[in-house]
Each structure stands twice: as C-alpha cells, then as structure tokens.
Amino acid sequence: MGIQDILEKQVKEAVKVLYGVDVPSVEFQPTRKDFEGDITLVIFPMLRYIKGNPVEIGDTIGTFLVDKVSEVSHFNVVKGFLNLIIHDTYYLNFFKDILGDTDYGHAQATDSGAIMVEYSSPNTNKPLHLGHIRNNLLGYSVSEILKAAGHKVYKTQIINDRGIHICKSMVAWQRFGEGETPQSSGMKGDHLVGKYYVAFDRVHKQQIAEMVAAGTDREKAGKETPILCEAQEMLRKWEAGDAATVALWKQMNGWVYDGFNETYKNLGVDFDSLYYESDTYLLGKDVVADGLEKGVFFKKADGSVWIDLTDEGLDEKIVLRADGTAVYMTQDIGTAIQRVKDHPDISGMVYTVGNEQDYHFKVLFLILKKLGYSWAEKLYHLSYGMVDLPSGKMKSREGTVVDADDLMVEMTRTAQGISEELGKLDGYSETEREELYRIIGLGALKYYILKVDPKKRIMFNPEESVDFQGNTGPFIQYTYARIQSILRKAGEMGDDKGLTGRGDLGLGAKEKELVKKVMVYPGTIRLAAENYSPALVANYVYDLVKEFNSFYQQVSILGEPNTESRRFRVVLSRKVGEIIKSAMALLGIMMPERM
RNA sequence: GGCCGCGUGGCGCAACUGAAUAGCGCAUCUGAUUACGGCUCAGAAGGUUGCAGGUUUGAAUCCUGCCGCGGUCACCA
Numbered sequence: 076m077g078i079q080d081i082l083e084k085q086v087k088e089a090v091k092v093l094y095g096v097d098v099p100s101v102e103f104q105p106t107r108k109d110f111e112g113d114i115t116l117v118i119f120p121m122l123r124y125i126k127g128n129p130v131e132i133g134d135t136i137g138t139f140l141v142d143k144v145s146e147v148s149h150f151n152v153v154k155g156f157l158n159l160i161i162h163d164t165y166y167l168n169f170f171k172d173i174l175g176d177t178d179y180g181h182a183q184a185t186d187s188g189a190i191m192v193e194y195s196s197p198n199t200n201k202p203l204h205l206g207h208i209r210n211n212l213l214g215y216s217v218s219e220i221l222k223a224a225g226h227k228v229y230k231t232q233i234i235n236d237r238g239i240h241i242c243k244s245m246v247a248w249q250r251f252g253e254g255e256t257p258q259s260s261g262m263k264g265d266h267l268v269g270k271y272y273v274a275f276d277r278v279h280k281q282q283i284a285e286m287v288a289a290g291t292d293r294e295k296a297g298k299e300t301p302i303l304c305e306a307q308e309m310l311r312k313w314e315a316g317d318a319a320t321v322a323l324w325k326q327m328n329g330w331v332y333d334g335f336n337e338t339y340k341n342l343g344v345d346f347d348s349l350y351y352e353s354d355t356y357l358l359g360k361d362v363v364a365d366g367l368e369k370g371v372f373f374k375k376a377d378g379s380v381w382i383d384l385t386d387e388g389l390d391e392k393i394v395l396r397a398d399g400t401a402v403y404m405t406q407d408i409g410t411a412i413q414r415v416k417d418h419p420d421i422s423g424m425v426y427t428v429g430n431e432q433d434y435h436f437k438v439l440f441l442i443l444k445k446l447g448y449s450w451a452e453k454l455y456h457l458s459y460g461m462v463d464l465p466s467g468k469m470k471s472r473e474g475t476v477v478d479a480d481d482l483m484v485e486m487t488r489t490a491q492g493i494s495e496e497l498g499k500l501d502g503y504s505e506t507e508r509e510e511l512y513r514i515i516g517l518g519a520l521k522y523y524i525l526k527v528d529p530k531k532r533i534m535f536n537p538e539e540s541v542d543f544q545g546n547t548g549p550f551i552q553y554t555y556a557r558i559q560s561i562l563r564k565a566g567e568m569g570d571d572k573g574l575t576g577r578g579d580l581g582l583g584a585k586e587k588e589l590v591k592k593v594m595v596y597p598g599t600i601r602l603a604a605e606n607y608s609p610a611l612v613a614n615y616v617y618d619l620v621k622e623f624n625s626f627y628q629q630v631s632i633l634g635e636p637n638t639e640s641r642r643f644r645v646v647l648s649r650k651v652g653e654i655i656k657s658a659m660a661l662l663g664i665m666m667p668e669r670m
Numbered sequence: 671g672g673c674c675g676c677g678u679g680g681c682g683c684a685a686c687u688g689a690a691u692a693g694c695g696c697a698u699c700u701g702a703u704u705a706c707g708g709c710u711c712a713g714a715a716g717g718u719u720g721c722a723g724g725u726u727u728g729a730a731u732c733c734u735g736c737c738g739c740g741g742u743c744a745c746c747a
Contacts, residue, residue: 403746
C-alpha cells in the first residue's frame, strides 16, 4: 500500500472524526520544491463539505495525522495546503522492499483480456520513411507499456499488398526491369520495388504530356495513359487469379517484405502476427448484410449500403458499393471482427494510424458499437501528428521524404562522430563499437520522437538532426553508463552486495528525493498505459536521471567513509540504473554499459 | 464553409487531467569540481500560457466567440 493510499484513508477518517462528515475524495500532490514536505493535501476541495478557514482545517487535520499515522513525522500549513513530512524510515523500508524486485514497476499480469496493437501497416510499393518511424516507435512502445501494465498484447500490422498501386510497380518492373532483382542489383528489396513505382509515375506523366500535345483533354489523359491501362489490366488479371500475374506479385512482394524486415530489425520492432490486405479485402460484406437486416445500415436506391450517423453529429457513410464490392470501411469492419475470431481473448484494440484518419476511425468504432460487439467499447485510435520537415510536408513525389534506412545510418554516424571525440572505448572491438554507435544513434532518434505527445506535430530538421545534450536519449544513456562505471568500481571494493543497516542514519535530502522518484515509477507506467502515451515514460526517466545527476554531484558515493552509507548509495545507484534501463526498454531504447 | 486537433519565454518540449510563485532543455550570462566519467552540477536572465469574455475559492487546463496553423469532409486506401 502506497503512502498516498494510507493517507487518503486516514484523512477521510480524520474528517469524519473531527467534523462528522464524509468526503468522497481527497486530493494530494507532491509538495513543491519551495516548501518543506513530501506530500501535500489540498484543503480547498474539502471546503465544500467543511465550513471554515482552510488554514485552521489544515492544522487540525495535520495534528490528527501526526498523532495517528506513524509514517507522518510533522507538518506545516501554507494557505490551503497541508504539507506533510514523512519519516525517513518509511522510505528506507520501501526501498528495501523493492530492492530485490527485478521486475519493479511492472504490474502483475491481469486476466482482463488481451489487447491487439496494430502499427506500421505500410504499402508494399514504397520503402518506409520518417512518418513510418514515428508510427512504429509509437506502436511498439505502447505495446510494451501495455504489457508492463499487466495486459497481454498482440502486436500486428495489416499489409497493404493489393490494389492498383502494386500493379504499377509490377508493370514498370516488367517493362524496364530487365530481370533486375535485389541480388543482382544489390538493392534492398523495398527500395528496388520503390524505384519501379517511381519509374511508373515518370512514364505515366510523360505519356500524359504526349497525349495532351496530341490534343487529348488533360484530365482524360490522366486516366487513360497506355501504361495506366496496362496496370489496370494487370489488376483484373490478379483478381482473376492469373497464375503468371500472381507469381510476379508474390515475387515482388517477397522482395519488399525482406526489405521491410531488415528495417524493422534495425529499428528494433517486431510483430506477433500479420494480416495481409489480399486476405482481408473481401471480409466484412457478410457483416454488412447482417447489419442491414438488423437495421444498423440502410440501402439506397442504387443498391449501395450506408450508415446514418447524423444523430451522432456525423454524416452518412458508405459501407458497401452499389456493385457489391467492399470499400475501405467494409474491410476494416471485417478485419476487426476477424481478429477477435483469431484471438478470442481480445478485449480491446489499438490502431496506430496518423491523425488524418481521425474521422475514419471515429466512424469505424461507432459502427462496431452499433453492431453490438462488446469489445467495441475498448477500441482506441492511437492518432499521431505528422512529421514535418523544414521544407514543409514530406512528399514522395517531390522526393522530399526522409528514408527510414538512410536516417538510421545517419544517426549512427553522428553518434560515432561524437563518441570518437570522447574516446572512452578502449578495448572495444570494431563490431562492439559499431553496435554502440547504433544504440546511441537510434536512442537519440527514438527518444526525440517519443518524448513528444503523440498528437502533436513534430518538426524534424535533418541538418540539425538530433541533440545529444539536455533532454535527449544519449543524455540518459550517458547517466546510465556512468552508473555502471560506479558499480564496476564498487564491485571491486565489495560494496555492491546489498544493504547492511542504514536504518539509524536517516536519509540525506538528495537520497530522499531520489527514492521518491523511484517510488512513482509504477504509477507512471499505469498512467502511460491508460493514456497510451510513451511521452509520460520518457518524461519520467528524464526526471529520474536529472535527480540522479544532482545526487551524484552533491554527494560522494564511493568516497563516502561510512560503510553503511556508502553501500546504501551504491545500491541506490544500482536500482536507479535498473529503472532507467527498464523504462527506456519500454521506449525500445537500449542502454550501453559504457559510451 | 461544417467537423476534428493544435497554439505555453527566441527555439524545442512539460505541467500528475481544475490548485501554491506555470516547470525543463537548447541558446545567452555567471559560477562549481585536486572526487566516483565535465555529454555533469549550481545559479541568473527570459512569460499577460494566441485574443476577448464567462464559470469557479482557484483556469494553460472547463464553456462561448474570434484569430492563426494543420487535418478531414471520395462508391481511394
């Protein structure tokens, strides 16, 4: 039971005994640095139930608490704030309790059902770019946070592997590829296919120009170029199951998947299961038929099926075309239901998709609710803002995208440059160094993106790239590495064995602040999970690290003459290091032993 | 135009979802360290939280109206 729970109970008791009323809730906050105290009871909300002067009420309750609650040492009242000072022994006991808990901060697994998290979900005709990186990092991190909060998680993605856009790459490769493969060209598969997608676009534009010059209307030309007709013909063949077309499609998609997998591996993300649009694009039609019968949907004169959401302040939305074919929404309805069929323990789903689809998901969730699925209440659109460049939006056609693979390499090289200046890597082999540069470079990138609230837009400047000082990944990694350095030395001194006594010594101011930060780690994870927000974890680690650096600067750890005191500081440092590593792992960021 | 999101020192971000004098980093200025890793620490300066009202004992936070930026209003995905 945390100190706040204890106090909440006691404050309610105090109010009942002293004033004869029940207060439904009690509000606490950490005491601000400018005042003495550990935790503060805010009196103001109680004035609703207790008439009187807040200062007097604070005094009365404070006296009661000191008397009744052994953890409370003394108090002071400032305006409507009752600042409570907690005994050092409470913190020391708490710290001893959690010291051996290697899983500290993680909640016990609950059986409240699994959550499926969808993220990444790329097209198979273009390599991944910076926008996907934000998506992947968010999806992966939220998955890890949900796990840490005690949920079972399935990570998945839907791969957009069919449609006219895929056929464009196929046509271009057939026409101009001359049998080029990733092996023959030495190109990553996704980049190779992307190259032909771009080639298609170029030829298409050229043909439009030719047709316009020959007198065709521009708009008409855009829809009827020979190469586009060829792609459309290929799509028809694909849908008809033409063997040669399907074989080519499989081959080229295979290249892309190999390329994607390499990127995912480098980025450090993974998936438990995959859904392919080629398998799911026909799903959902029967559900629509079903919903039509139930009266959730209605049919228009031309035979198309719609849902009327005007009562909800939204519009009418189509769910099935007049010719009976599925639209995007149809598929998403079907896919959601399919996922629950595949994983019957699912109780909720998270969709990591950019905020340009806010409306789509609002409608999707509403439809699933109206169809009566119990899990529809627990669907969440993890919506995030675009990543912009100084030059504006990323546009693949204008070649202004930041390629994911290139960016990771750049970040690694930047980290190398900085590391080499510092030169703390004696005895590291070439491969060890390379791995370290990756850890630092990717750590910088990931932290930079994840520390920002998901719904905000991010401006990414590739030139200035990412800072390595201040509130950054490498700053945290550096602190971690320094702790490890202390622990190595402490090990030689035999001081990392654990606590001996310490009970009588009390806690130094910096030690106490540090323990208090350690204390709120589990609550931070819970909050981050509730809000689907890695940023909360990032901010927490940063706070913890700053507190540690302040402690580190203020007191001597290994130089402390008193054995018990020294050991306590070593063990405290070790625990802080463990938490840094654990929390950063929730962001998908690794910690180096040295750097 | 309708709907959705965002607007916080020069720049980049926080603020436990309504509480104390709005925090932090970068940049600027000043200082600390014979010590465990100086990618550290302490301090200074910098704000009418886009504007105007309203609710409240109390508003960056909630409500209304403007202004600005972005997104979205496809039988595309």
